[in-house]
Amino acid sequence: MNSVPPSQSVLSRMPSASKSMCANGFDLVSSLMMAIVLMLGCLVLVLGTLWATRTRLIPDWDSPAATTHVSFATSAATPLEFEIPAGDEVVALEDPTLKQTLGQIEQQIQTIPLASVAVRSAAKTGIRGSTAGRIGADQAESNADKTVPRHQRWHLVFKAPHQTAYARQLDVLGIELGAFGGDLPGIDSAGDFALGGTAKHNGKPKTEKRLYFSWAQPSPLARYERSLLIQAGVPVAGRQVVKFIPRELENRLATMELEYAFLHGVASVTEIEKTVFESQRVGQQYRFVVTHQRPISSEHAHAASIDVNDRAPVNTDR
Secondary structure (H helix, E strand, O other): OOOOOHHHHHHHHOOOHHHHOOOOHHHHHHHHHHHHHHHHHHHHHHHHHHHHOHHHHOOOOOOOOOOEEEEOOOOOEEEEOOOOOOHHHHHHHOOOOHHHHHHHHHHHHHOOOOOOOOOOOOOOOOOOOOOEEEOOOOOOOOOOOOOOOHHHHEEEEOOOOOHHHHHHHHHHHOOEEEEEOOOOOOEEEEEOHHHOOEEEEEOOHHHOOOEEEOOOOOOHHHHHHHHHHHHOOOOOOOOEEEEEEOHHHHHHHHHHHHHHHHHOOOOOHHHEEEEEEEEEEEOOEEEEEEEEEEEOOHHHHHHHOOOHHHOOOOOOOO
């Protein structure tokens, strides 16, 4: 019986040195996970350090690079967040004077949306026309030499959201639209626009004595007027379009003007330089109301700035 030496038997049962030093799959995965955890930990540490010291590392971009300083009599320098205004800008920032304020109020009255005020212009015809005037002789005021004429003194203001409402407003007030000038002789006018318009022709312009007004500024209402005249069969191309005020309405306006003047310390129509009437809707009717009046004499300057709500309650419903 052959016998093996004990030392050789033990060595045959022990693993070789090369096999015991090799890493298996579990070791590889474990080392990879530990490396990832270590890198994440280092990253979190770096980010935490940056966050903790951000006020030192990140500049404050919200603070201005330079500030403007203004020196006052106290010798103290006050930092300002805006530039020093120039000379012309300082004038624009100043409060308006009383005269400027009154002028701005008057300007606002004259520029009301969808409204316009009548002043003078010219017409291409033998008729001496303007945006406010009277073609025939004016015998309505006896003190014509001392009084500002009505066609210069009166300013009418109209408002309307659309053409149909404006047509009804003219019909209720008894106002007719007219056209003259251009290459056509005479005066063509029309009224009763709710029924489509009734046109008529006057071949003798000097017999037309009604007061008339037209537009001082471009307005949608001016386009409505031309459209209404065209629907009534009145040619308007190259012609002056005006509103003719009936004598009855003119007399009522004159009465309202005087009553408003008396209530605000103006003794006579000779002291009135300007009166503004506004057409206002009351139910299904329309009426004129005095909204502004400017006297000629300086002693009545206060009356020029009287609020519209203080006007006299004069009824002008037809």
